Amino acid sequence: MLSARRLRLLLGSAYAPARRTSSLPDALVPPAAAGAGTTTRRRAGSGGGRDTLGRRLLSLIYPKRSAVVVLRKWAEEDKPIQKYQLNRVVRELRKYKRYKHALEICEWMTTQSHIKLLPGDYAVHLDLVAKVRGLASAQKFFEDLPVRMKGPSSCTALLHTYVQWKLTDKAESLMEEMSAQGWLRCSLPYNHMLTLYISNGELSKIPDLLRDLKRNTSPDEITYNLWLSVFAKKNDVIGAEKVLHQMEKDNVTADWVTYSILANMYIKAAYHDKAKEALVEMEKRVFKKDRIAYCSLISLHAGLLDEDNVYRMWNKMKATFRKMSNMEFKCMLSSLTKIGDIEEAESIYKEWELVSGTQDLRVSNILLAFYVKNDMMEKAEKFLMHIVETGVKPNYTTWELLASGNLRKNRMDKVLDCLKKALSRLEKWDPNVGLVKAVFTELEAMGNVEDAENFLVILRDAGYLTTEIYNSLLRTYVKAGKMPLIVAERMKKDNVEMDNETRHLLRVTSKFCISEVSPFIS
Numbered sequence: 001m002l003s004a005r006r007l008r009l010l011l012g013s014a015y016a017p018a019r020r021t022s023s024l025p026d027a028l029v030p031p032a033a034a035g036a037g038t039t040t041r042r043r044a045g046s047g048g049g050r051d052t053l054g055r056r057l058l059s060l061i062y063p064k065r066s067a068v069v070v071l072r073k074w075a076e077e078d079k080p081i082q083k084y085q086l087n088r089v090v091r092e093l094r095k096y097k098r099y100k101h102a103l104e105i106c107e108w109m110t111t112q113s114h115i116k117l118l119p120g121d122y123a124v125h126l127d128l129v130a131k132v133r134g135l136a137s138a139q140k141f142f143e144d145l146p147v148r149m150k151g152p153s154s155c156t157a158l159l160h161t162y163v164q165w166k167l168t169d170k171a172e173s174l175m176e177e178m179s180a181q182g183w184l185r186c187s188l189p190y191n192h193m194l195t196l197y198i199s200n201g202e203l204s205k206i207p208d209l210l211r212d213l214k215r216n217t218s219p220d221e222i223t224y225n226l227w228l229s230v231f232a233k234k235n236d237v238i239g240a241e242k243v244l245h246q247m248e249k250d251n252v253t254a255d256w257v258t259y260s261i262l263a264n265m266y267i268k269a270a271y272h273d274k275a276k277e278a279l280v281e282m283e284k285r286v287f288k289k290d291r292i293a294y295c296s297l298i299s300l301h302a303g304l305l306d307e308d309n310v311y312r313m314w315n316k317m318k319a320t321f322r323k324m325s326n327m328e329f330k331c332m333l334s335s336l337t338k339i340g341d342i343e344e345a346e347s348i349y350k351e352w353e354l355v356s357g358t359q360d361l362r363v364s365n366i367l368l369a370f371y372v373k374n375d376m377m378e379k380a381e382k383f384l385m386h387i388v389e390t391g392v393k394p395n396y397t398t399w400e401l402l403a404s405g406n407l408r409k410n411r412m413d414k415v416l417d418c419l420k421k422a423l424s425r426l427e428k429w430d431p432n433v434g435l436v437k438a439v440f441t442e443l444e445a446m447g448n449v450e451d452a453e454n455f456l457v458i459l460r461d462a463g464y465l466t467t468e469i470y471n472s473l474l475r476t477y478v479k480a481g482k483m484p485l486i487v488a489e490r491m492k493k494d495n496v497e498m499d500n501e502t503r504h505l506l507r508v509t510s511k512f513c514i515s516e517v518s519p520f521i522s
Helices: 004-014 053-058 067-076 083-095 099-110 119-133 135-143 152-164 168-180 188-200 203-216 221-233 237-249 256-268 272-284 291-303 307-320 326-338 342-355 361-373 377-389 396-408 412-424 433-446 449-461 467-480 487-493 500-509
Strands: none
Touching: 053 067, 053 083, 067 099, 083 099, 083 119, 099 119, 119 135, 119 152, 135 152, 152 168, 152 188, 168 188, 188 203, 188 221, 203 221, 221 237, 221 256, 237 256, 256 272, 256 291, 272 291, 291 307, 291 326, 307 326, 326 342, 326 361, 342 361, 361 377, 361 396, 377 396, 396 412, 396 433, 412 433, 412 449, 433 449, 433 467, 449 467, 467 487, 467 500, 487 500
């Protein structure tokens, strides 16, 4: 017999309209590949199959392919190239983070005498240079701009670059120059600075910035949302509500982001009734274009453990959009595991396997994390086998999760095997210090000298050895009542300094019997 929850999901799927697979605008969807000598058919009554410049440019999926080659070929075919077409393509490419091809189109436009570029075009160009080639190239691009193009839009683009690189001094200096030129006539530069101060934790600078903003222009909903997030970050419910009242007083319309910030803050503060009211207001303000808002609603309802609204929003999203993305499946799986409905999570995962084809391990790892966290190691290992059977290679996170699960069961041989496999997936490791400490704590308690030595070798191969790691090794020898060999020499070779504890532990272990030489000691 079907559960009520399962029935709700099935009904939601049954009433969802048929979806097209592409998420691009119809006019920009790349044509299907055709065989040599064939032509693309037009559908009756539509231009959906036309060969357009936009289609050709957007079909350049791989970065190594050149947008300039496509533009030259189009021109050689005596077909017109209009600026508004290229601007639209650049906008779409930026939306899908295909910055290299967008930059190539911008650079090509600067070489065409018949295309008149405006300051806004150079602002977009500068932003793309920063994303593709870095800060220094963006600064050089700005310096080389014609004087008439160094206006509010290009300066704001450079300011945005400084904000992304968290360069407070450069950003503040540029704001002063823009103020002197009278170019701070809209809220966008101020919003960039708000973002910078929030990300850098420089919250004390925000009141003065807001006062300056109100002297020169008017705050918009983004300004208020950023201001609101400051209070939410401090869990200051009263302060956040004052910002909302000021927003209403200034006749600035709150959007779905406003209420998502409020709802999240109320959930953390355990103001569940207020959180529910905020979510009602949030949903009223969500439009079809606000796709990410649906995921936010699902996650926030899950934060309230409101499973009915989690299912309702999932079904609403599936009825609204053509195809669910990996991110949206991740959101739903995370929400289902948060409310503890593993049965439905497994069902959604099977659906993802059928429709996705991307084999994105970030989706799989959500289920794996649930199994590990809930001490379901047998199921976790079977799930890993299933992943491998589908042709997917487990990544670092997969093996680290399994290492953590095995650690709780004191299966040290499996822990070390998982960690070795995890580290083999990386070129450079950002050490999980907590996990390293937890492994050594267990090895110390057991007096497991052999595995401690093996773990040291794994960490050496990963390029992570510290004084504390060697001290952990020595404490393990103390627990086992054995004397380690050539520790001082090994530490010197590994460029690890001794501290007082190291020297004390060496003195203690020197009184014990000599340990057998580990085959891993070089």
